Amino acid sequence: MKAKFSRMWVAASVFAALSVAPPAMAAKQGAKTDSKADVRTDARTDGRATAPRPLPADAVASVNGVTIPKVSVDTMVKASGQPDSPQLRELFKGQLIANELLRQAAQKQHYEARPEVQAALEAAKTMIVTRAYMAEHLNAAPVSDADVKAKYDAVVATLGENEYHASAIAVRDPAVAQTVLDELRKGNDFAALARQYSQGPNAAQGGQLNWVSFKTPITAGNTQSWPQPIAEALVKLPKGGVSAEPLKVGDQFWILRMDDRRATQIPKFEDSAPLLRKQLEQVAMEKATAQVIGELVKNARIQQ
Structure with missing residues (x-):
């Protein structure tokens, strides 16, 4: 039981931070807020307790008089993307119970009045309003x-x-x-040297780069965003070959190894379309955002 509750407690902390369907909202739906009422028993005149009162039909639990509605669990199940199951619902119910316990404990000690909490609440409010x-x-x-197909053809x-x-x-x-270079000529491992020395891309992965294709001969602006000297040197290397001298690019010195080459494998349009659409939608969103902010800047008095 201790292990189960520990997992529930940790998970609850995450969901508390995300504020996923907080059960405290149930208080607005007529839930009790008296912490003494949540024993869910009625005191008899002879001092004994009656049987627990049943939960409302739309609730899955009650914590010190605050009901946790079923819709909160439904929301979490949907957001998880996992198949609905009794086990998953029990897990989320436990997280909501722990979440509510934490909320009530913090409320009792007036954490909401703390300056850092107030600042965080104001920042969250600003973000929500802005969105x-x-x-x-x-x-x-x-x-x-047609936009997606044009992008595919351009790529x-x-x-x-x-x-x-x-x-x-x-x-x-x-x-x-x-x-x-001297270590490589002695036969030392390229990947190990990359992890030890490299300040370039994917150093932790031994310096391995993604597959890339260039039209040859290499021309300016057609290097898939690679530095032109690197692209030019790469296409000249044989399989397994290492650049004879460091290649200076900006303030860095590059050493390349040709791991493999093959005929270009062009992905099918159907496989590429979802990613290309997402990229185009992101570009459109960024452009629209810039337009909105630009209009606001025009009509604002900004002093810096």
């Missing part, structure tokens, strides 16, 4: 099927005949870069 305003005033352009058009899988070590000191 409500944005929801009503954003006019993001809808993304059509495919940037791909070359081959795609490459590489690993990279990027450092800021040329002496360190030379040390890494």
